[in-house]
Amino acid sequence: MQKVISTAVIKRLPRYYRYLGELRKKEVVRISSKELSERMNVTASQIRQDLNNFGGFGQQGYGYNVEYLYTEIGKILGLDQEHRVVIIGAGNLGQAIANYGDFARRGFDIKAVFDVKPELIGKEIGDIKIRAMSELKEYVIEQKPDIVALALPKEHAVQVANDVVSWGVNAIWNFAPVELRLPKHVVVENVHLTESLMRLSYNIRAKQNEQQAGELAKKLAAEVKSESAVTKE
């Protein structure tokens, strides 16, 4: 039986992994769930619960072995396998993704970038040549990339996603601000920048409301105080 892991846990795992990677670089051998929790802004019991989803890795009172936990979380995240990535769209965003050094270190190997613009085709991003979209079908069918990143305008994203899926791609990393409706066997991860900015905006507003409420409460308290002073006179 496959255990269903909540998306909240899956969301935290990469953070654990990143942080354990930093500890590992600093040659830290062992860390308690308490220390880990303080650094991660998560409660210690949350960390224990999260890791228990995967059988747990700590010994009571001994904390976690950093190297071991790092490796095991890496396996859970599928980082022990190489992923060949193709990027569709060689605009700023596509280029930013292609140039992002962090990915290669994690086993995400950018293999090709495609674009429709004649002036971009043939140019290189790092050592990756930009190819014509007309070559995409053949490339995908032959090379069977593990992940296709969509960094193209939303008007074209849906069609391209449907195409590459019909050619055998099972995982889409979608940067276009559109909801993709793909067959159930396809894994989709969205990076919706506008939504991220809206969440920020929501939290700015919430903070403002909080502060206003605080100030109002203070003002009311002061008024009550001065009124009671008047009453006493």
Add this chain to the structure above:
Amino acid sequence: MQKVISTAVIKRLPRYYRYLGELRKKEVVRISSKELSERMNVTASQIRQDLNNFGGFGQQGYGYNVEYLYTEIGKILGLDQEHRVVIIGAGNLGQAIANYGDFARRGFDIKAVFDVKPELIGKEIGDIKIRAMSELKEYVIEQKPDIVALALPKEHAVQVANDVVSWGVNAIWNFAPVELRLPKHVVVENVHLTESLMRLSYNIRAKQNEQQAGELAKKLAAEVKSESAVTKE
């Protein structure tokens, strides 16, 4: 009293908003929670629950007025107020953010981009001039931007975040793969691309495991069947 809204709800609101925006463009006047739910891949009761957090907007049996719901969710998201945004880092990612047309439409106005690289300073992204980092302090103190987007290497992100916060910035949109530790009054929204890719990788692995389990189950079932056939003979 400020009501605490769960992050899951806050995560869904921008999606509702985006989708309602699409309906509005198509001049749809009214939508039932059932229809909305089908389009959004969320249960109808989830939608009702989410919106009830903000007082609810529907009438039993009448569904939601698209325009009204769009406007009200916009207000909840703080989109009725303009946000002046400054981007630190004019590399591919900074340029991608500066060029992203969707933001301006939502009231996020990119006012300035800063970089340290002499070859970039003075150049323009659209109609925004790239400024020198040495001018950042004066700019922030005078112009009081609402949001600072960090699109620079993680080695510098922490220092720059601390600096702009000390100069009065209260909201950070962080693209650097690093955890920022900032005073409580500061709102931070992270876009961690590597973590997003790791979640994708996790889900690819989970799907593989699921399929393998499925195949194994089939194989076992077939074996059991052929064994029972043998036994019967």
